[in-house]
Amino acid sequence: QVQLVESGGGLVQAGGSLRLSCAASGRTDTSYAMGWFRQAPGKEREFIATISWSGFYTYIADSVKGRFTISRDNAKNTVYLQMHSLKPEDTAVYYCAAGRSSTSIRRFKSDYWGQGTQVTVTS
Numbered sequence: 001q002v003q004l005v006e007s008g009g010g011l012v013q014a015g016g017s018l019r020l021s022c023a024a025s026g027r028t029d030t031s032y033a034m035g036w037f038r039q040a041p042g043k044e045r046e047f048i049a050t051i052s053w054s055g056f057y058t059y060i061a062d063s064v065k066g067r068f069t070i071s072r073d074n075a076k077n078t079v080y081l082q083m084h085s086l087k088p089e090d091t092a093v094y095y096c097a098a099g100r101s102s103t104s105i106r107r108f109k110s111d112y113w114g115q116g117t118q119v120t121v122t123s
Contacts, residue, residue, distance in 0.1 A: 001026045001027055001112075002024055002027050002030075002032065002098050002111070003024070003025045003026045004022055004023070004024055004097070004098060004112055004113065005022065005023050005114055005115070006020060006021065006022050006094065006095065006115065007020070007021050007117060008020040008021050008117060009119045010118075010119070010120070011120045012119070012120070012121055013086075013121070013122050014088055014121055014122065014123050015086065016086050016121070017082070017083060017086065018083045018086065018119060019080055019081070019083070020036070020083070020094055020096075020119070021079075021080055022034065022036075022078060022079045022080075022096030022114055023077060023078050024077040024078070024079075024098060028077045031053040032053060032098040032099060032100070033050060033051065033052050033053055033098070033099050033100065033102045033104070033105055034050065034051050034070075034072060034079040034096065034097065034105070035047070035048070035049060035050035035051070035070075035097045035098075035099065035102070035105035035106070036048040036049045036050075036079075036094060036096060037094070037095045037097060038090075038092035038093065038095065038119075039092055039093050039095070039116075040091060040092040045095070045108070046061070046063070047061055047105075047106055047108070048060070048061050048063075048064055048094075049061065049068060049069075049070040049081060050070065050102040051070045051072050051102065052101075052102050055071065055072050055074070057102055058070050059102060059106065064090075067083065067084050067085045067086075068081060068082065068083050068084070069081075069082045070082075081094065083119075086119075086121045088122065088123045089121075090121050091120050092118075092119060093116040093117065093119075094117050094118075095113055095115075096113070096114040097110035097112065097113050097114070098110060098111055098112040
């Protein structure tokens with residue numbers, strides 16, 4: 001089992017930045033790919049970004065490309081989502097996920113999910 005805990009969410013004005021963190025615990029000896037998703041009220045969960053275990057491969061959704069980046073620090077068992085130029089439409093609960101590969105994560109076939117952290121962007 002792997003437990004994922006997100007942090008770093010909050011209230012920010014449009015144009016601002018936030019960095020989300022996701023700390024993994026438990027069976028962190030397995031080489032999991034990691035990813036971020038978000039879900040706005042009344043909308044389906046949306047894939048945002050994924051990163052391979054090594055960190056060499058990343059994939060960012062077109063909706064946030066150029067504004068969001070994903071990174072990880074395996075020594076700290078933590079994955080990050082750096083968000084810049086935030087817009088009100090970025091308002092959502094952001095979830096961290098762990099999976100066997102970045103492909104599985106992009107296909108919503110993650111093995112583990114965090115509880116989410118709220119990001120609210122005001123205009």
